[in-house]
Amino acid sequence: MSVSSYSAGLLVDRSVPVGYVAIAVGTVVMIPALLWARVLRHPPRSAFPD
Amino acid sequence: MEKKPVSLAGYVRLLRSNRNFRLLWSAQIVSELGDWIYAVAIYTLLLEFTGKAQSIALAFVMQVLPQFFMAPSAGILNDRISRRKLMIFADWMRAGIVLCMILVRSPSYVPLLYVLLFVETMMWALFEPGRSAIIPNIVPESEVVTANVLSSTTWSFNFAIGFSLGGVLAAAFGRETVFLLNAVSFLASAVLIGRMRFSEPHADNFPPLKWRDLLGYAPIQEGIAYVWKDARLRSTILVKAGLGLMGANWVIIPIFGERVFPIHPNGFNSRQGVMLSMSLLMGCRGLGAILGPIASGYWAGDNERRMRTGILYGFVAAGTGYVLLGLAPNLLLACAAVVFAHAGGSTYGYSRRRCSSFKPRIGSAGVSSPPSLLSAC
Numbered sequence: 001m002s003v004s005s006y007s008a009g010l011l012v013d014r015s016v017p018v019g020y021v022a023i024a025v026g027t028v029v030m031i032p033a034l035l036w037a038r039v040l041r042h043p044p045r046s047a048f049p050d
Numbered sequence: 051m052e053k054k055p056v057s058l059a060g061y062v063r064l065l066r067s068n069r070n071f072r073l074l075w076s077a078q079i080v081s082e083l084g085d086w087i088y089a090v091a092i093y094t095l096l097l098e099f100t101g102k103a104q105s106i107a108l109a110f111v112m113q114v115l116p117q118f119f120m121a122p123s124a125g126i127l128n129d130r131i132s133r134r135k136l137m138i139f140a141d142w143m144r145a146g147i148v149l150c151m152i153l154v155r156s157p158s159y160v161p162l163l164y165v166l167l168f169v170e171t172m173m174w175a176l177f178e179p180g181r182s183a184i185i186p187n188i189v190p191e192s193e194v195v196t197a198n199v200l201s202s203t204t205w206s207f208n209f210a211i212g213f214s215l216g217g218v219l220a221a222a223f224g225r226e227t228v229f230l231l232n233a234v235s236f237l238a239s240a241v242l243i244g245r246m247r248f249s250e251p252h253a254d255n256f257p258p259l260k261w262r263d264l265l266g267y268a269p270i271q272e273g274i275a276y277v278w279k280d281a282r283l284r285s286t287i288l289v290k291a292g293l294g295l296m297g298a299n300w301v302i303i304p305i306f307g308e309r310v311f312p313i314h315p316n317g318f319n320s321r322q323g324v325m326l327s328m329s330l331l332m333g334c335r336g337l338g339a340i341l342g343p344i345a346s347g348y349w350a351g352d353n354e355r356r357m358r359t360g361i362l363y364g365f366v367a368a369g370t371g372y373v374l375l376g377l378a379p380n381l382l383l384a385c386a387a388v389v390f391a392h393a394g395g396s397t398y399g400y401s402r403r404r405c406s407s408f409k410p411r412i413g414s415a416g417v418s419s420p421p422s423l424l425s426a427c
Binding site for chain 2: 006008010022029
């Protein structure tokens with residue numbers, strides 16, 4: 001969280017429009033979404049005992 | 051032991067029947083409201099004095115990083131001495147620290163503000179494990195889940211209300227008033243906790259506390275090893291780390307309030323308009339944090355498979371919400387995007403509280419055990 005917020009601050013101070021930073025964050029958040037989708041599809045052994 | 055279902059009636063029953071929990075919950079409300087009320091004042095002050103977005107990011111780092119470094123010491127202290135006294139001490143300290151923030155009246159005092167934020171967070175890190183750990187001491191086992199869910203739901207309400215009020219109060223009465231209110235909220239919390247009466251047998255079986263115990267980071271190492279061995283916990287940590295990417299919102303939302311959508315209602319100058327806009331957007335973030343778990347609960351109930359799928363939908367909603375925020379043409383749509391994004395981001399919290407796949411197997415260790423690592427992550 002610290003790295004993420006500091007990077008956002010750095011980008012804004014380097015004149016990157018804050019809207020672009022928001023879009024970048026939204027896009028990057030999709031990476032863990034994809035990883036989680038993969039975990040759901042192929043759960044690690046003993047990950048979700050039913 | 052039979053567990054009572056978590057419901058509104060369950061909350062009311064718990065609050066009506068348990069004086070100690072009622073006092074603890076009231077203390078949580080006043081101190082958390084104070085915390086969020088003054089956040090807008092801090093962010094607008096930093097932007098006004100430095101003009102840099104990084105100044106907000108640094109303030110946020112000062113409010114997050116000490117939690118991780120304090121976790122072992124805070125856990126050990128809460129295991130060895132009276133948690134009630136420790137919480138009262140932390141509240142008094144925080145009242146003093148927040149009062150000192152009134153001294154920050156020019157850019158040259160900004161470093162002092164960072165130091166104060168850092169120390170205040172250290173006190174928060176002392177306070178919070180104690181608050182969580184005393185719940186089983188004051189609440190019957192059958193109502194512990196109800197008490198925990200009520201506490202975390204209360205956090206979301208306090209966030210939304212505190213941020214919404216914070217900008218209005220700062221704009222109408224000035225930052226100093228808001229700092230003063232926050233200090234008073236900590237004093238009120240100390241008084242409420244001081245009125246609680248319960249036994250604290252947790253420290254009886256521990257050896258006397260030594261200074262070197264406070265510097266022991268072995269619990270963190272044990273926590274990492276513990277998590278690494280368990281696929282369920284590894285997944286949980288990864289999900290939590292993924293949510294950490296949204297930490298950027300602490301910078302993005304205030305900057306949207308200041309530079310993209312400042313509002314200019316009659317009778318308020320541009321500085322006050324920034325406070326109001328920031329406050330509105332952050333309040334929407336809190337509203338999302340309230341709506342997300344409600345929607346998750348309605349859709350998933352106790353179905354663990356749905357809860358896990360809900361986390362995926364939550365991530366997608368969070369990502370989509372931020373993309374929409376970046377494209378929003380006006381404040382209203384920006385508010386809607388923030389609500390949507392943070393409703394998605396908070397579905398993880400619902401699943402973590404309710405889904406057994408996300409609950410670590412915890413032994414008899416106290417608050418310095420692996421859960422502290424989870425919260426630190």
